[in-house]
Amino acid sequence: MASVLQDTATHETSRVDHLVRGSIDLHCHSGPSVMARYCDHIEAMREASDAGLRAVLLKDHYYSATPVTELLNKHFSDLGVLMLSGVPLNNSVGGINVHAVEHGIKLGARLVWMPTFSSANHIAHHKHDEHFNEKFPQTTQKMLAPIPLSVLDGDGKLKEEVKAILDLIADADIVLSAGHLHISEIWPLFEEARKRGVKRLLVNHPTYVVDASLDDMRQLASEGVYMEHSMCMWVPGSKFRFYDPQFLNDVIEAGTVDLTILGSDLGQKGNPTFTNGFRHVIETALELGYSEADVRKMTSTNAATLMGI
Structure with a gap:
């Protein structure tokens, strides 16, 4: 009996490792950073290579890692991992700054994040939740102290500088992420983005800080928006494990398998590694009854389609 159980566990581990290979992480928080990270960008690339990941997108809230990824792809191509990054529109790059976006795109940025830590919505959550830290x-x-940023003016209309950024994103055909904007800001942002030709739309952790309901997610899915869920919110041992497996099933069903992306949102010191994040959440998805084909979509294919790789 013990032998049968051991064989079953070995088979499941092999199955999970097989699905990890070829995965794409669109949410890796490596360093250097003003926040405590367990690995730097080079170490992240090596970790991804050892696990067989296909691509990793580096995210820092305070600067664009695009120049770093260009160097990594040139000098560490033997590791077989495509490294990507984008432009975060927070105070440290001048806020909603069209020049930062233009420069980032010229350097090779593949994504623009609307304000995250500097968003008025994020700051409001911080002020109203005594446990936010x-x-x-x-x-x-x-x-x-951060300057609160919103894509909307005092009359609730999209700011002109945002429209200029949307034009740059559309022209370069890269990804627009809603950052940490509130769901109420995302609707007019995405509506205008579509009008201006933006085709690649993403909402990161829609249920956390963004405050999207399951019904909101169903609406986003009906409009072809990809939704990325943070593995750190489900992984055992994570300081940010807020949700249970049933809720993972709920958000996948709301956003559909075809538009769901599972990204690690890991790299913080004291948390599991981002590759172990993939192992745990892939195992959870399989236990929930999702097929290997479905898991492959949510951990690789969807991200590749969104990023155009």
Whole structure:
């Protein structure tokens, strides 16, 4: 009996490792960073290579890692991992700054994040939740008070500088991420984005900070929007494990398998590695009854389609 159980466990581990190979992580928080990270960008690339990941998108809330990824792809091509990054529109790059976007695209950025840590919505969550510091990574040193950013003006209309950025995104055919905007801001943003020719739309962790309901997610899916869910919110041992497996099933069903992306959102010091994040969540998805083909879509194919790789 023990032998049968051992063989079953070995088979399941092999199955999970097989699905990890070829995966794409669109949410890796490596360093250097003003936040505590367990690995730097080179170490992240090596970890991804060892696990067989196909591509990794590096995300820092305070700067674009695009120049770094260009160097990694040139000098570490033997590792067989495509490294990507984008432009985060927070205070440290001048906020909603069309020049930062233009420069980032010229360097090879594949994505633009609307404000995250500097968004008025994120800051409001911080102010109204006394436990927010425990739920969200904090900088290792005190930073200047952020200037709250929104894509909407005082009349609730999209700002002109946002429209200029949407034109750049459309022209380059790269991804627009809603960042940490509230769902109420995302509707007019995406509506205008479509009008201006933006084809690649993404909402990161829609149920966390963004405050999207399952019904909102169904609507986003009906409009062809990809939704990425953070593995760190389901992985055992994560400081940001907020949800149970049933909720993972709920958000996948709401957003559909074809538009769901599972990204690690890992790299924080003291949390599981991002590749172990993939192992745990892939195993969870299989236990929930999703087929290997479905899991492959959510951990690889959908991300590849969104990014155009």
